[in-house]
Amino acid sequence: MLAAQVPVAAIDSHAITQTARCLHAAEVAEEMYEDRREKEEGGPDYKARLAALSLAEKYGNQLLKWLDKIGATPASRTRLGIKPVPEKKESALERILKDRNKG
Numbered sequence: 001m002l003a004a005q006v007p008v009a010a011i012d013s014h015a016i017t018q019t020a021r022c023l024h025a026a027e028v029a030e031e032m033y034e035d036r037r038e039k040e041e042g043g044p045d046y047k048a049r050l051a052a053l054s055l056a057e058k059y060g061n062q063l064l065k066w067l068d069k070i071g072a073t074p075a076s077r078t079r080l081g082i083k084p085v086p087e088k089k090e091s092a093l094e095r096i097l098k099d100r101n102k103g
Contacts (some may be wrong), residue, residue, distance in 0.1 A: 007050035007077045008090075012070060015066060015070045017067055018068055019063065019066040019067060019072070019085035022059050022060075022062045022066055023063055025055070026056055026059035026060045026063055027054035028075055029052050029053075029055035029058075029059055032048075032052035032055070033049055033053050033056060038076050043045040
């Protein structure tokens with residue numbers, strides 16, 4: 001977000017925390033789905049796999065909503081009026097140092 005020059009205030013900490021929690025929960029649900037698929041003993045446990053997949057979808061959808069709220073998507077940055085960051089041109093000194101480090 002900082003690279004996209006999205007203004008971040010202390011008040012945004014709740015939204016950023018919720019975004020991180022949703023991301024983590026979606027990852028855990030996907031791992032649960034994979035574990036259920038790999039540990040099929042005596043036939044697949046379709047109910048457990050379906051429940052894990054449902055959780056992954058739920059948290060994935062919530063994650064997208066939070067990302068939109070904090071300005072972490074191109075559409076939300078456009079809506080908020082945040083312009084894309086122009087690419088920074090490399091200075092002569094940076095080029096010299098870069099070439100020096102290559103060789």
